[in-house]
Amino acid sequence: MKNIFARVKDNPLFAGIPVEGFEQMLSCIGAQTATYRKGEVIFLMGNAVESVGLVLSGSVQIVWENADGHCTMMAELSASELFGETFACAGTASSPVSVVAADDCEILLLNYRKIITTCSSSCSFHARLIANMLQLMARKNLLLNRKIEILSKRTTRERLLTFFDTQRGTARQFSIPYNREELAALLCVERSAMSAELSKMQRDGLIRFRKNQFELL
Amino acid sequence: MKNIFARVKDNPLFAGIPVEGFEQMLSCIGAQTATYRKGEVIFLMGNAVESVGLVLSGSVQIVWENADGHCTMMAELSASELFGETFACAGTASSPVSVVAADDCEILLLNYRKIITTCSSSCSFHARLIANMLQLMARKNLLLNRKIEILSKRTTRERLLTFFDTQRGTARQFSIPYNREELAALLCVERSAMSAELSKMQRDGLIRFRKNQFELL
DNA sequence: AGAAGTATGTTGGTAAACCAACGAAATGAG
DNA sequence: CTCATTTCGTTGGTTTACCAACATACTTCT
Numbered sequence: 001m002k003n004i005f006a007r008v009k010d011n012p013l014f015a016g017i018p019v020e021g022f023e024q025m026l027s028c029i030g031a032q033t034a035t036y037r038k039g040e041v042i043f044l045m046g047n048a049v050e051s052v053g054l055v056l057s058g059s060v061q062i063v064w065e066n067a068d069g070h071c072t073m074m075a076e077l078s079a080s081e082l083f084g085e086t087f088a089c090a091g092t093a094s095s096p097v098s099v100v101a102a103d104d105c106e107i108l109l110l111n112y113r114k115i116i117t118t119c120s121s122s123c124s125f126h127a128r129l130i131a132n133m134l135q136l137m138a139r140k141n142l143l144l145n146r147k148i149e150i151l152s153k154r155t156t157r158e159r160l161l162t163f164f165d166t167q168r169g170t171a172r173q174f175s176i177p178y179n180r181e182e183l184a185a186l187l188c189v190e191r192s193a194m195s196a197e198l199s200k201m202q203r204d205g206l207i208r209f210r211k212n213q214f215e216l217l
Numbered sequence: 218m219k220n221i222f223a224r225v226k227d228n229p230l231f232a233g234i235p236v237e238g239f240e241q242m243l244s245c246i247g248a249q250t251a252t253y254r255k256g257e258v259i260f261l262m263g264n265a266v267e268s269v270g271l272v273l274s275g276s277v278q279i280v281w282e283n284a285d286g287h288c289t290m291m292a293e294l295s296a297s298e299l300f301g302e303t304f305a306c307a308g309t310a311s312s313p314v315s316v317v318a319a320d321d322c323e324i325l326l327l328n329y330r331k332i333i334t335t336c337s338s339s340c341s342f343h344a345r346l347i348a349n350m351l352q353l354m355a356r357k358n359l360l361l362n363r364k365i366e367i368l369s370k371r372t373t374r375e376r377l378l379t380f381f382d383t384q385r386g387t388a389r390q391f392s393i394p395y396n397r398e399e400l401a402a403l404l405c406v407e408r409s410a411m412s413a414e415l416s417k418m419q420r421d422g423l424i425r426f427r428k429n430q431f432e433l434l
Numbered sequence: 435a436g437a438a439g440t441a442t443g444t445t446g447g448t449a450a451a452c453c454a455a456c457g458a459a460a461t462g463a464g
Numbered sequence: 465c466t467c468a469t470t471t472c473g474t475t476g477g478t479t480t481a482c483c484a485a486c487a488t489a490c491t492t493c494t
Binding site: 085090116117135141188 | 283302303305333334348357358359361369
Protein backbone atom coordinates (compact mmCIF):
# COMPACT_ATOMS: atom_id res chain seq x y z
CA MET A 1 0.00 0.00 0.00
CA LYS A 2 2.96 2.28 0.42
CA ASN A 3 3.25 2.94 -3.27
CA ILE A 4 -0.37 4.00 -3.22
CA PHE A 5 0.44 6.96 -1.05
CA ALA A 6 2.75 8.50 -3.60
CA ARG A 7 0.02 8.30 -6.18
CA VAL A 8 -2.80 9.80 -4.15
CA LYS A 9 -1.18 12.11 -1.64
CA ASP A 10 -2.05 15.18 -3.66
CA ASN A 11 -5.69 14.24 -3.88
CA PRO A 12 -7.93 16.65 -1.97
CA LEU A 13 -9.51 13.65 -0.29
CA PHE A 14 -6.24 13.00 1.52
CA ALA A 15 -5.20 16.59 2.15
CA GLY A 16 -3.40 17.04 5.42
CA ILE A 17 -2.70 13.36 5.89
CA PRO A 18 1.01 12.58 6.10
CA VAL A 19 2.58 9.34 5.11
CA GLU A 20 2.85 8.14 8.72
CA GLY A 21 -0.87 8.33 9.28
CA PHE A 22 -1.74 7.22 5.81
CA GLU A 23 -1.05 3.54 5.86
CA GLN A 24 -2.73 2.97 9.16
CA MET A 25 -5.72 4.95 8.06
CA LEU A 26 -6.07 2.98 4.86
CA SER A 27 -5.97 -0.31 6.66
CA CYS A 28 -8.31 0.94 9.34
CA ILE A 29 -10.94 1.85 6.78
CA GLY A 30 -10.34 -1.36 4.91
CA ALA A 31 -9.17 0.22 1.70
CA GLN A 32 -8.60 -2.16 -1.18
CA THR A 33 -7.28 -1.79 -4.64
CA ALA A 34 -9.02 -3.62 -7.42
CA THR A 35 -8.29 -3.96 -11.09
CA TYR A 36 -10.90 -4.15 -13.81
CA ARG A 37 -10.62 -4.98 -17.46
CA LYS A 38 -12.16 -2.73 -20.03
CA GLY A 39 -15.93 -3.12 -19.96
CA GLU A 40 -16.18 -4.69 -16.53
CA VAL A 41 -18.83 -3.31 -14.20
CA ILE A 42 -17.54 -1.69 -11.03
CA PHE A 43 -20.84 -0.51 -9.55
CA LEU A 44 -24.10 -1.84 -10.91
CA MET A 45 -27.20 0.26 -11.29
CA GLY A 46 -29.96 -0.70 -8.88
CA ASN A 47 -27.66 -1.57 -6.01
CA ALA A 48 -26.69 0.59 -3.09
CA VAL A 49 -23.30 2.24 -3.46
CA GLU A 50 -21.30 1.09 -0.46
CA SER A 51 -17.88 2.32 -1.44
CA VAL A 52 -16.22 5.44 -2.69
CA GLY A 53 -14.00 4.77 -5.66
CA LEU A 54 -10.86 6.59 -6.65
CA VAL A 55 -9.36 6.01 -10.07
CA LEU A 56 -5.67 5.15 -9.76
CA SER A 57 -5.08 4.44 -13.42
CA GLY A 58 -7.10 3.98 -16.54
CA SER A 59 -10.57 5.49 -16.77
CA VAL A 60 -14.16 4.73 -15.92
CA GLN A 61 -17.51 5.82 -17.27
CA ILE A 62 -20.57 6.84 -15.32
CA VAL A 63 -23.52 5.41 -17.21
CA TRP A 64 -27.10 6.35 -16.66
CA GLU A 65 -29.77 3.93 -17.68
CA ASN A 66 -33.27 5.34 -17.83
CA ALA A 67 -36.61 3.63 -17.43
CA ASP A 68 -36.86 2.30 -20.96
CA GLY A 69 -33.40 0.78 -20.98
CA HIS A 70 -31.53 3.45 -22.88
CA CYS A 71 -28.06 4.24 -21.64
CA THR A 72 -26.30 7.56 -21.76
CA MET A 73 -22.76 8.21 -20.70
CA MET A 74 -22.78 10.95 -18.13
CA ALA A 75 -19.10 11.36 -17.45
CA GLU A 76 -15.72 9.81 -18.01
CA LEU A 77 -13.29 9.92 -15.12
CA SER A 78 -9.57 9.40 -15.25
CA ALA A 79 -6.75 9.10 -12.73
CA SER A 80 -7.25 10.74 -9.33
CA GLU A 81 -10.94 11.32 -9.85
CA LEU A 82 -13.55 10.18 -7.38
CA PHE A 83 -16.86 8.44 -7.91
CA GLY A 84 -19.73 7.05 -5.91
CA GLU A 85 -19.31 9.48 -3.04
CA THR A 86 -22.63 11.23 -3.54
CA PHE A 87 -24.78 8.11 -3.65
CA ALA A 88 -22.82 6.52 -0.83
CA CYS A 89 -23.23 9.55 1.44
CA ALA A 90 -26.85 10.10 0.48
CA GLY A 91 -27.64 6.53 1.41
CA THR A 92 -29.45 5.97 -1.86
CA ALA A 93 -30.88 2.47 -1.73
CA SER A 94 -30.71 1.97 -5.46
CA SER A 95 -28.17 3.77 -7.56
CA PRO A 96 -29.56 5.13 -10.83
CA VAL A 97 -26.16 4.84 -12.48
CA SER A 98 -23.61 2.18 -13.18
CA VAL A 99 -19.86 2.63 -13.25
CA VAL A 100 -17.96 0.63 -15.83
CA ALA A 101 -14.31 0.45 -16.74
CA ALA A 102 -13.68 2.43 -19.92
CA ASP A 103 -10.17 1.01 -20.01
CA ASP A 104 -8.27 -1.51 -18.03
CA CYS A 105 -8.05 0.30 -14.74
CA GLU A 106 -7.02 0.23 -11.15
CA ILE A 107 -9.37 1.53 -8.48
CA LEU A 108 -8.92 2.32 -4.81
CA LEU A 109 -12.10 1.34 -3.02
CA LEU A 110 -12.97 2.86 0.34
CA ASN A 111 -15.86 1.38 2.26
CA TYR A 112 -18.23 4.18 3.17
CA ARG A 113 -19.41 2.68 6.47
CA LYS A 114 -15.86 2.37 7.64
CA ILE A 115 -15.03 5.87 6.57
CA ILE A 116 -17.71 7.47 8.68
CA THR A 117 -17.27 5.18 11.66
CA THR A 118 -14.25 6.64 13.35
CA CYS A 119 -12.22 4.01 15.04
CA SER A 120 -11.84 4.30 18.76
CA SER A 121 -8.16 5.07 18.94
CA SER A 122 -4.85 5.81 17.38
CA CYS A 123 -5.99 6.46 13.84
CA SER A 124 -5.74 10.18 14.23
CA PHE A 125 -6.13 11.12 10.60
CA HIS A 126 -9.37 9.38 10.10
CA ALA A 127 -11.19 12.51 11.25
CA ARG A 128 -9.28 14.52 8.72
CA LEU A 129 -10.45 12.20 5.99
CA ILE A 130 -14.05 12.80 7.00
CA ALA A 131 -13.55 16.54 7.01
CA ASN A 132 -12.02 16.32 3.55
CA MET A 133 -14.99 14.35 2.36
CA LEU A 134 -17.36 16.97 3.69
CA GLN A 135 -15.31 19.64 2.06
CA LEU A 136 -15.38 17.94 -1.31
CA MET A 137 -19.13 17.58 -1.14
CA ALA A 138 -19.63 21.17 -0.07
CA ARG A 139 -17.45 22.49 -2.84
CA LYS A 140 -19.24 20.46 -5.43
CA ASN A 141 -22.38 21.97 -4.02
CA LEU A 142 -21.07 25.46 -4.58
CA LEU A 143 -20.11 24.62 -8.15
CA LEU A 144 -23.55 23.22 -8.85
CA ASN A 145 -25.13 26.33 -7.41
CA ARG A 146 -23.02 28.49 -9.64
CA LYS A 147 -24.11 26.50 -12.65
CA ILE A 148 -27.75 26.80 -11.68
CA GLU A 149 -27.34 30.52 -11.33
CA ILE A 150 -26.08 30.64 -14.89
CA LEU A 151 -28.72 28.35 -16.32
CA SER A 152 -31.54 30.21 -14.64
CA LYS A 153 -30.81 33.19 -16.87
CA ARG A 154 -32.98 33.31 -19.97
CA THR A 155 -30.76 34.87 -22.61
CA THR A 156 -27.32 33.97 -23.89
CA ARG A 157 -26.09 37.43 -23.02
CA GLU A 158 -27.16 37.15 -19.40
CA ARG A 159 -25.64 33.72 -19.12
CA LEU A 160 -22.35 34.98 -20.46
CA LEU A 161 -22.31 37.93 -18.09
CA THR A 162 -23.14 35.71 -15.13
CA PHE A 163 -20.40 33.33 -16.13
CA PHE A 164 -17.90 36.15 -16.56
CA ASP A 165 -18.85 37.48 -13.17
CA THR A 166 -17.80 34.29 -11.47
CA GLN A 167 -14.71 33.76 -13.62
CA ARG A 168 -13.07 37.09 -13.14
CA GLY A 169 -12.52 37.49 -9.44
CA THR A 170 -12.35 41.21 -9.09
CA ALA A 171 -10.27 41.75 -12.19
CA ARG A 172 -11.51 43.57 -15.29
CA GLN A 173 -9.44 41.34 -17.52
CA PHE A 174 -9.37 37.60 -17.32
CA SER A 175 -8.97 34.53 -19.45
CA ILE A 176 -11.07 31.41 -19.56
CA PRO A 177 -9.93 27.80 -19.81
CA TYR A 178 -12.48 26.77 -22.43
CA ASN A 179 -12.79 27.07 -26.14
CA ARG A 180 -16.04 28.30 -27.65
CA GLU A 181 -17.46 24.84 -28.03
CA GLU A 182 -16.85 23.97 -24.40
CA LEU A 183 -18.10 27.31 -23.15
CA ALA A 184 -21.31 26.90 -25.11
CA ALA A 185 -21.80 23.43 -23.65
CA LEU A 186 -21.27 24.85 -20.18
CA LEU A 187 -23.87 27.56 -20.69
CA CYS A 188 -26.21 25.19 -22.52
CA VAL A 189 -26.50 27.36 -25.61
CA GLU A 190 -25.59 27.05 -29.28
CA ARG A 191 -21.97 27.68 -30.09
CA SER A 192 -22.67 29.77 -33.16
CA ALA A 193 -25.38 31.79 -31.49
CA MET A 194 -23.02 32.41 -28.61
CA SER A 195 -20.31 33.59 -30.97
CA ALA A 196 -22.79 35.95 -32.53
CA GLU A 197 -23.86 37.24 -29.15
CA LEU A 198 -20.26 37.78 -28.06
CA SER A 199 -19.70 39.88 -31.15
CA LYS A 200 -22.84 41.87 -30.51
CA MET A 201 -21.79 42.50 -26.94
CA GLN A 202 -18.50 43.83 -28.22
CA ARG A 203 -20.30 46.10 -30.69
CA ASP A 204 -22.53 47.26 -27.85
CA GLY A 205 -19.43 48.21 -25.89
CA LEU A 206 -20.03 45.76 -23.07
CA ILE A 207 -16.90 43.69 -23.48
CA ARG A 208 -13.76 43.33 -25.49
CA PHE A 209 -12.16 40.02 -26.28
CA ARG A 210 -9.49 38.34 -28.31
CA LYS A 211 -9.54 34.58 -28.24
CA ASN A 212 -9.81 33.57 -24.60
CA GLN A 213 -8.79 36.93 -23.19
CA PHE A 214 -11.81 38.91 -22.10
CA GLU A 215 -12.24 42.36 -20.67
CA LEU A 216 -15.33 43.88 -19.12
CA LEU A 217 -15.93 47.54 -19.94
CA MET B 218 -31.12 22.33 26.54
CA LYS B 219 -33.59 19.55 27.19
CA ASN B 220 -36.47 21.45 25.66
CA ILE B 221 -34.36 21.89 22.55
CA PHE B 222 -34.44 18.19 21.90
CA ALA B 223 -38.20 18.08 21.53
CA ARG B 224 -38.02 20.84 18.98
CA VAL B 225 -35.29 19.40 16.79
CA LYS B 226 -35.45 15.64 17.22
CA ASP B 227 -37.25 15.22 13.91
CA ASN B 228 -34.66 17.20 12.03
CA PRO B 229 -32.68 15.04 9.59
CA LEU B 230 -29.51 16.46 11.08
CA PHE B 231 -30.29 14.63 14.30
CA ALA B 232 -31.73 11.45 12.84
CA GLY B 233 -30.89 8.38 14.86
CA ILE B 234 -29.80 10.33 17.91
CA PRO B 235 -31.88 9.47 20.98
CA VAL B 236 -32.54 11.80 23.84
CA GLU B 237 -29.89 10.13 26.04
CA GLY B 238 -27.10 10.88 23.63
CA PHE B 239 -28.48 14.19 22.56
CA GLU B 240 -27.67 16.39 25.52
CA GLN B 241 -24.17 15.15 25.85
CA MET B 242 -23.57 15.53 22.18
CA LEU B 243 -24.81 19.10 22.16
CA SER B 244 -22.61 20.08 25.04
CA CYS B 245 -19.66 18.24 23.55
CA ILE B 246 -19.90 20.19 20.32
CA GLY B 247 -20.51 23.39 22.21
CA ALA B 248 -23.96 24.08 20.86
CA GLN B 249 -25.47 27.39 21.82
CA THR B 250 -28.79 29.00 21.28
CA ALA B 251 -28.87 32.66 20.41
CA THR B 252 -31.70 35.08 19.88
CA TYR B 253 -31.69 37.86 17.34
CA ARG B 254 -34.05 40.74 16.82
CA LYS B 255 -35.50 41.43 13.43
CA GLY B 256 -32.82 42.90 11.20
CA GLU B 257 -29.84 41.78 13.24
CA VAL B 258 -26.97 40.17 11.36
CA ILE B 259 -26.25 36.55 12.21
CA PHE B 260 -23.44 35.87 9.74
CA LEU B 261 -21.76 38.74 7.97
CA MET B 262 -20.65 38.60 4.39
CA GLY B 263 -16.87 38.55 3.98
CA ASN B 264 -16.21 36.48 7.06
CA ALA B 265 -15.61 32.78 7.29
CA VAL B 266 -18.66 30.80 8.34
CA GLU B 267 -17.61 28.93 11.45
CA SER B 268 -20.95 27.62 12.58
CA VAL B 269 -23.92 25.81 11.21
CA GLY B 270 -27.18 27.49 12.14
CA LEU B 271 -30.53 25.89 12.69
CA VAL B 272 -33.62 28.06 12.91
CA LEU B 273 -35.58 27.21 16.04
CA SER B 274 -38.19 29.92 15.69
CA GLY B 275 -38.77 32.98 13.57
CA SER B 276 -37.12 33.25 10.19
CA VAL B 277 -33.90 34.38 8.57
CA GLN B 278 -32.92 35.64 5.15
CA ILE B 279 -29.92 34.66 3.10
CA VAL B 280 -28.75 37.86 1.44
CA TRP B 281 -26.31 38.04 -1.40
CA GLU B 282 -24.41 41.25 -1.93
CA ASN B 283 -22.62 41.50 -5.24
CA ALA B 284 -19.56 43.51 -6.18
CA ASP B 285 -21.33 46.82 -6.71
CA GLY B 286 -23.16 46.72 -3.40
CA HIS B 287 -26.57 45.56 -4.58
CA CYS B 288 -28.31 43.07 -2.34
CA THR B 289 -30.67 40.34 -3.41
CA MET B 290 -32.53 38.02 -1.10
CA MET B 291 -31.69 34.48 -2.06
CA ALA B 292 -33.84 32.54 0.36
CA GLU B 293 -35.95 32.85 3.46
CA LEU B 294 -35.67 30.06 6.00
CA SER B 295 -38.08 29.27 8.79
CA ALA B 296 -38.17 26.88 11.72
CA SER B 297 -36.11 23.70 11.44
CA GLU B 298 -34.18 24.85 8.41
CA LEU B 299 -30.41 24.83 8.28
CA PHE B 300 -27.99 27.45 7.03
CA GLY B 301 -24.28 28.00 6.74
CA GLU B 302 -23.44 24.33 6.37
CA THR B 303 -22.16 24.58 2.82
CA PHE B 304 -19.77 27.45 3.40
CA ALA B 305 -18.66 26.02 6.71
CA CYS B 306 -17.87 22.61 5.21
CA ALA B 307 -16.29 24.07 2.11
CA GLY B 308 -13.95 26.12 4.24
CA THR B 309 -14.75 29.26 2.30
CA ALA B 310 -12.54 32.00 3.68
CA SER B 311 -14.97 34.76 2.87
CA SER B 312 -18.67 34.10 2.67
CA PRO B 313 -20.38 35.81 -0.26
CA VAL B 314 -23.65 35.98 1.63
CA SER B 315 -24.93 37.39 4.87
CA VAL B 316 -27.61 35.89 7.04
CA VAL B 317 -29.94 38.30 8.77
CA ALA B 318 -32.93 37.84 11.02
CA ALA B 319 -36.13 38.41 9.06
CA ASP B 320 -38.05 38.27 12.32
CA ASP B 321 -37.14 38.03 15.92
CA CYS B 322 -35.72 34.56 15.97
CA GLU B 323 -33.98 31.87 17.94
CA ILE B 324 -31.06 30.01 16.43
CA LEU B 325 -29.18 26.89 17.44
CA LEU B 326 -25.53 27.41 16.57
CA LEU B 327 -23.21 24.45 16.12
CA ASN B 328 -19.53 25.12 15.80
CA TYR B 329 -18.24 23.43 12.70
CA ARG B 330 -14.75 22.65 14.00
CA LYS B 331 -16.22 20.91 16.99
CA ILE B 332 -18.66 18.99 14.87
CA ILE B 333 -15.98 17.41 12.75
CA THR B 334 -13.52 16.82 15.55
CA THR B 335 -14.89 13.74 17.19
CA CYS B 336 -14.24 13.73 20.87
CA SER B 337 -12.09 10.94 22.19
CA SER B 338 -14.67 9.08 24.19
CA SER B 339 -18.16 8.51 25.37
CA CYS B 340 -19.99 10.79 22.98
CA SER B 341 -21.14 7.94 20.80
CA PHE B 342 -23.63 9.85 18.70
CA HIS B 343 -21.22 12.41 17.51
CA ALA B 344 -20.28 10.15 14.62
CA ARG B 345 -23.89 9.83 13.69
CA LEU B 346 -24.19 13.59 13.53
CA ILE B 347 -21.33 13.71 11.08
CA ALA B 348 -22.89 11.02 8.93
CA ASN B 349 -26.14 12.95 8.93
CA MET B 350 -24.31 16.05 7.85
CA LEU B 351 -22.72 14.19 4.98
CA GLN B 352 -26.06 12.78 4.03
CA LEU B 353 -27.71 16.19 3.98
CA MET B 354 -24.99 17.55 1.78
CA ALA B 355 -25.13 14.60 -0.58
CA ARG B 356 -28.89 14.82 -0.92
CA LYS B 357 -28.75 18.50 -1.63
CA ASN B 358 -26.22 17.59 -4.25
CA LEU B 359 -28.63 15.18 -5.88
CA LEU B 360 -31.37 17.78 -5.86
CA LEU B 361 -29.11 20.33 -7.48
CA ASN B 362 -28.13 17.81 -10.12
CA ARG B 363 -31.74 17.14 -10.87
CA LYS B 364 -32.38 20.82 -11.29
CA ILE B 365 -29.42 21.18 -13.61
CA GLU B 366 -30.69 18.30 -15.67
CA ILE B 367 -33.96 20.16 -16.11
CA LEU B 368 -32.39 23.52 -16.88
CA SER B 369 -29.99 22.08 -19.41
CA LYS B 370 -32.97 21.28 -21.64
CA ARG B 371 -33.62 23.94 -24.24
CA THR B 372 -37.38 23.91 -24.67
CA THR B 373 -40.24 24.25 -22.23
CA ARG B 374 -41.63 20.95 -23.35
CA GLU B 375 -38.40 19.08 -22.65
CA ARG B 376 -38.09 20.74 -19.27
CA LEU B 377 -41.61 19.72 -18.36
CA LEU B 378 -41.06 16.14 -19.43
CA THR B 379 -37.78 15.95 -17.53
CA PHE B 380 -39.47 17.35 -14.47
CA PHE B 381 -42.37 14.92 -14.78
CA ASP B 382 -39.95 12.07 -15.11
CA THR B 383 -38.43 12.77 -11.72
CA GLN B 384 -41.75 13.59 -10.06
CA ARG B 385 -43.64 10.50 -10.96
CA GLY B 386 -41.68 7.60 -9.58
CA THR B 387 -42.84 4.77 -11.76
CA ALA B 388 -46.47 5.81 -11.80
CA ARG B 389 -48.35 7.01 -14.86
CA GLN B 390 -50.45 9.36 -12.79
CA PHE B 391 -49.09 11.74 -10.24
CA SER B 392 -49.73 15.10 -8.69
CA ILE B 393 -47.34 17.96 -8.11
CA PRO B 394 -47.09 20.19 -5.06
CA TYR B 395 -46.78 23.44 -7.02
CA ASN B 396 -49.16 25.78 -8.73
CA ARG B 397 -48.37 26.98 -12.23
CA GLU B 398 -46.53 30.06 -11.05
CA GLU B 399 -44.24 28.03 -8.81
CA LEU B 400 -43.68 25.34 -11.40
CA ALA B 401 -42.70 27.94 -13.97
CA ALA B 402 -40.24 29.47 -11.52
CA LEU B 403 -38.77 26.05 -10.88
CA LEU B 404 -38.26 25.38 -14.57
CA CYS B 405 -37.13 28.94 -15.23
CA VAL B 406 -39.73 29.60 -17.91
CA GLU B 407 -42.66 31.94 -18.38
CA ARG B 408 -45.83 30.91 -16.67
CA SER B 409 -48.08 31.78 -19.59
CA ALA B 410 -45.84 30.14 -22.14
CA MET B 411 -45.72 27.06 -19.95
CA SER B 412 -49.51 26.96 -19.72
CA ALA B 413 -49.70 27.19 -23.48
CA GLU B 414 -47.16 24.42 -23.85
CA LEU B 415 -49.03 22.18 -21.40
CA SER B 416 -52.17 22.64 -23.47
CA LYS B 417 -50.32 21.86 -26.65
CA MET B 418 -48.82 18.72 -25.11
CA GLN B 419 -52.32 17.64 -24.20
CA ARG B 420 -53.55 18.29 -27.76
CA ASP B 421 -50.56 16.33 -29.02
CA GLY B 422 -51.63 13.40 -26.89
CA LEU B 423 -48.54 13.38 -24.71
CA ILE B 424 -50.19 14.07 -21.39
CA ARG B 425 -53.52 14.65 -19.74
CA PHE B 426 -54.00 16.93 -16.78
CA ARG B 427 -56.57 18.54 -14.58
CA LYS B 428 -55.23 21.08 -12.13
CA ASN B 429 -52.29 19.45 -10.40
CA GLN B 430 -53.15 15.90 -11.42
CA PHE B 431 -51.06 14.78 -14.36
CA GLU B 432 -50.99 11.63 -16.41
CA LEU B 433 -48.42 10.54 -18.96
CA LEU B 434 -49.82 8.80 -22.04
C1' DA C 435 5.62 28.17 -47.36
C1' DG C 436 1.59 25.36 -48.53
C1' DA C 437 -2.06 22.27 -47.43
C1' DA C 438 -5.22 20.21 -44.34
C1' DG C 439 -7.68 20.45 -40.46
C1' DT C 440 -9.75 22.86 -36.64
C1' DA C 441 -11.72 26.77 -34.31
C1' DT C 442 -14.24 30.87 -34.56
C1' DG C 443 -17.28 34.35 -36.63
C1' DT C 444 -21.27 35.56 -39.79
C1' DT C 445 -25.71 35.26 -41.85
C1' DG C 446 -30.57 34.25 -42.92
C1' DG C 447 -34.57 31.53 -42.26
C1' DT C 448 -37.38 29.03 -38.81
C1' DA C 449 -39.05 27.77 -34.37
C1' DA C 450 -39.63 28.86 -29.70
C1' DA C 451 -39.81 31.78 -25.71
C1' DC C 452 -40.94 36.18 -23.89
C1' DC C 453 -44.26 39.61 -22.73
C1' DA C 454 -48.49 42.06 -22.04
C1' DA C 455 -53.05 41.94 -22.07
C1' DC C 456 -57.23 39.76 -21.59
C1' DG C 457 -60.97 36.25 -20.53
C1' DA C 458 -62.53 32.29 -17.96
C1' DA C 459 -62.56 29.39 -14.07
C1' DA C 460 -61.76 28.58 -9.28
C1' DT C 461 -61.38 30.24 -4.67
C1' DG C 462 -62.43 32.91 -0.50
C1' DA C 463 -64.61 36.46 2.36
C1' DG C 464 -68.54 38.88 3.84
C1' DC D 465 -75.11 33.92 -2.84
C1' DT D 466 -72.31 37.91 -4.57
C1' DC D 467 -68.23 40.24 -5.21
C1' DA D 468 -63.36 40.43 -5.12
C1' DT D 469 -59.20 38.03 -5.78
C1' DT D 470 -56.33 34.70 -7.44
C1' DT D 471 -55.14 31.24 -10.62
C1' DC D 472 -55.05 29.48 -15.11
C1' DG D 473 -55.48 29.37 -20.15
C1' DT D 474 -55.33 31.98 -24.65
C1' DT D 475 -53.73 35.07 -28.11
C1' DG D 476 -50.81 38.17 -30.99
C1' DG D 477 -46.73 40.78 -31.51
C1' DT D 478 -41.76 40.94 -30.49
C1' DT D 479 -37.41 39.11 -29.23
C1' DT D 480 -34.22 35.49 -29.00
C1' DA D 481 -32.41 31.03 -29.74
C1' DC D 482 -31.85 27.36 -32.91
C1' DC D 483 -29.91 25.48 -36.99
C1' DA D 484 -27.44 24.90 -41.19
C1' DA D 485 -24.43 26.62 -44.14
C1' DC D 486 -20.69 29.17 -45.18
C1' DA D 487 -16.57 32.48 -44.55
C1' DT D 488 -12.50 33.59 -42.19
C1' DA D 489 -8.73 32.90 -39.01
C1' DC D 490 -5.66 30.09 -36.70
C1' DT D 491 -2.72 25.58 -36.10
C1' DT D 492 -0.16 21.94 -37.33
C1' DC D 493 2.33 19.06 -40.10
C1' DT D 494 5.38 18.20 -43.72
